[in-house]
Amino acid sequence: MNTITPLKPSARDRLSPPDSVSSRAQRAASPRRIVGRSWVTRALHLLLLLAVPGQLASSEFMRRPFPGDPPGSLYVLHEYAGLASLAVVGAFWAWTLVRRGETRLGRLLPWLSASRLRDAAADIAAQARRMARGRMPDDEDGAFASAVHGLGLLGVTAMAVTGSIFFLMSGTPVAHAALALHKLIANLVWAYLFAHAGLAVLHHLLGSDILSRMFWPGRRRRPEAR
């Protein structure tokens, strides 16, 4: 069951000055809200968190066997864990289609909608204004953050798909091309992992409850505490 508890504003929001006309206008231009996460989202995100860094790490130590040689155990693990991560990524995309009260698919993939692109652009402008005033970017799952999350998920999907094509069509030119793409996109996924995890930890260290929203159900704030 999808249980989402409304959240009260973060510590930094409570310290912010009262709502002004300009801050309301800014929110209208860049619709963002603090999102409660269902246990399904948390579980799927945790699986991604185990699978993707695991795949990135194993790829550093494995060696592709020469034709006729038996594959090493780490290489075999990378292949089968990679196939399993294709299922996890597929489940995450499917869940974004059906879940309610959380980030919708269109927010993760705003690229084909003019209004969603405008939301993301307005959000970037609002974040730039915050940073120009010496403040951290927002931690409230804004339109731009969601678009970046979507790009990360696309990158991981591309890794799982190209790896699987290489596995299933082994020895063909298509497999060769898929592996070349696999290696290229790997750099983007490394970059995403460091930037995404680094920003989440930085927000946490600055007092945001961003990590507890995603990882620790017990620390979510109760509605009556509002």
Ligand code: HEM
């Ligand atoms: C989310 C899923 C996956 C991630 C994040 C991932 C990550 C990586 C990375 C970072 C590399 C090293 C790239 C390089 O050398 O520059 C790699 C190589 C490789 N991966 Fe994956 N992989 C995934 C899924 C798969 C799957 C499903 C398969 C096959 C079933 C697979 C098979 C391979 C192979 C054969 C190599 C090349 C090894 C070599 O030439 O040394 N991967 N992968």
Ligand code: HEM
């Ligand atoms: C490569 C592995 C990862 C992938 C593919 C990934 C992917 C995602 C995606 C797609 C979302 C958006 C979820 C949604 O809208 O429902 C998200 C949110 C989040 N992730 Fe990750 N993630 C990864 C690793 C991590 C790590 C290592 C951390 C923590 C150190 C982390 C912390 C978070 C947090 C706190 C959020 C919520 C952000 C917010 O509310 O704005 N993720 N992640």
